[in-house]
Amino acid sequence: MSVSKQTNFKAAVSGMVAAVGLAAMLASGSAGAQAPAAAPSAAPAAPAVKGDAAAGAKKNSMCIGCHGIENYKTAFPVLYRVPKITGQNQAYFVAALQAYKSGERSHPSMQAISGSLTEQDMADLAAFYAQSK
Amino acid sequence: MAKITFISAVAAALLMTAGVAQAGNVAAGKEKSAACAACHGVDGVKGLDETYPILAGQHADYLERALSDYKSGKRKNAIMAGMAAALSKEDIADLSAYYASLSGPLKSSKRR
Numbered sequence: 001m002s003v004s005k006q007t008n009f010k011a012a013v014s015g016m017v018a019a020v021g022l023a024a025m026l027a028s029g030s031a032g033a034q035a036p037a038a039a040p041s042a043a044p045a046a047p048a049v050k051g052d053a054a055a056g057a058k059k060n061s062m063c064i065g066c067h068g069i070e071n072y073k074t075a076f077p078v079l080y081r082v083p084k085i086t087g088q089n090q091a092y093f094v095a096a097l098q099a100y101k102s103g104e105r106s107h108p109s110m111q112a113i114s115g116s117l118t119e120q121d122m123a124d125l126a127a128f129y130a131q132s133k
Numbered sequence: 134m135a136k137i138t139f140i141s142a143v144a145a146a147l148l149m150t151a152g153v154a155q156a157g158n159v160a161a162g163k164e165k166s167a168a169c170a171a172c173h174g175v176d177g178v179k180g181l182d183e184t185y186p187i188l189a190g191q192h193a194d195y196l197e198r199a200l201s202d203y204k205s206g207k208r209k210n211a212i213m214a215g216m217a218a219a220l221s222k223e224d225i226a227d228l229s230a231y232y233a234s235l236s237g238p239l240k241s242s243k244r245r
Contacts, residue, residue, distance in 0.1 A: 060242070067242045071192075080194040087238035091183035104209055129242060 049123040051090065056128025059121055062113050063129075074109070086132045093126035157193065157223075162231025165224055168216060169232075178237045189237030196229035 066072050066082045074082050085093070099105035100114035117125070169188070174180045177189030188196065202208035203217035204225070220228070 064242060070241045072241070078198065080198045081192040083195045084191055084239040084241050086240040086242040088187055089180075089183040089185065092186040095184060096186075099209075106207065132240070132242070 049119045051094075051123035051125075051127030053124070053127040053131040055120075056124035056126070059125055060128060062116075063125065066109070074107070085129050088129060090126045090130035093129055094122050097122045097125070157197075157226030157228070157230030159227075159230045159234045162227035162229070162234075165228055166231055169228065172212070176237070177232050177235045187237055187239055188232040189235035190239045191233060191237075193226075193229040193233035196232055197225055200225040200229065 063085070066074065067085050072082050073079055096105065097114045097117060100107065100110040101117065103111065114122075169177075172181050172185050173188050174185075178187050180187070199208065200213075200217050200220060201222075203210060203213040204220060206214065217225075
C-alpha cells in the first residue's frame with residue numbers, strides 16, 4: 001500500500017473513531033440521565049455472555065480498517081504492525097477488548113472503539129474472529 | 134554483486150520502516166522460550182487455556198511492543214509483568230522473532 005493511501009485510510013479511521021467516541025458519549029449521557037439509580041443488580045461475576053459469530057460478522061466494520069489490512073501499521077505511540085486477530089483465542093479476545101475499555105490497556109483507537117462496545121458486542125466479535133481459524 | 138547491494142538496500146529499508154523492531158535472533162529466542170511455553174504452549178498455539186493469546190505467527194514488532202509495555206508497566210498483567218521484568222531488550226527481540234517465525238492460525242482479518 002502506498003504511503004498516501006495509508007494516510008487517507010488513517011484519516012478515515014480517525015474520523016470514524018471520533019464519530020464513534022461521540023456517539024458513545026451521547027449514549028452514555030442519555031442513559032445516565034434516564035436511569036440515575038439503575039437497580040444495583042450487579043450479578044456477581046456474571047457468566048460470560050455467549051458470543052454469536054454470525055452477529056460478530058456484522059459488527060466488525062470498525063475492526064477491518066486496521067486489522068483487515070495485511071501489515072497495517074499503527075503510528076501511535078510508536079510504529080508497529082497491528083496484531084493479527086483472525087484466529088485468536090476467544091477468551092483472550094474478549095479480555096483484550098475489556099482491558100482497552102477499562103483503560104487498563106491503552107491505545108487511543110482501541111480505547112475509543114472498545115468504549116462503544118457492549119459485552120455482547122465483544123463476545124460476538126470474539127466468536128467471529130476465533131471461528132475464522 | 135549489484136543484485137546483492139540491491140537486496141541489502143531493500144532489507145535495510147524494511148528494517149527502517151519496521152521502526153523499533155530490531156531483528157531478533159530466532160534460534161536464540163527458541164532457547165529463551167521455556168518460560169513462555171509453560172503457559173502459551175510449546176508451539177505458541179495451544180496454551181493452558183483460551184485466555185492466553187496465540188503467539189505463533191503474530192507480527193514480531195507487535196510482540197516486541199507487548200513485551201516492552203509489560204516490562205515498563207504500561208500494559209498491566211500480573212503474570213506477564215513478572216515474566217517481562219527479567220527480559221533484556223535483546224531477549225524481547227529474540228523471543229518476538231522466534232514466535233513470529235512459528236506457524237499458527239493467526240491471520241490479518243478479512244471482511245468475512
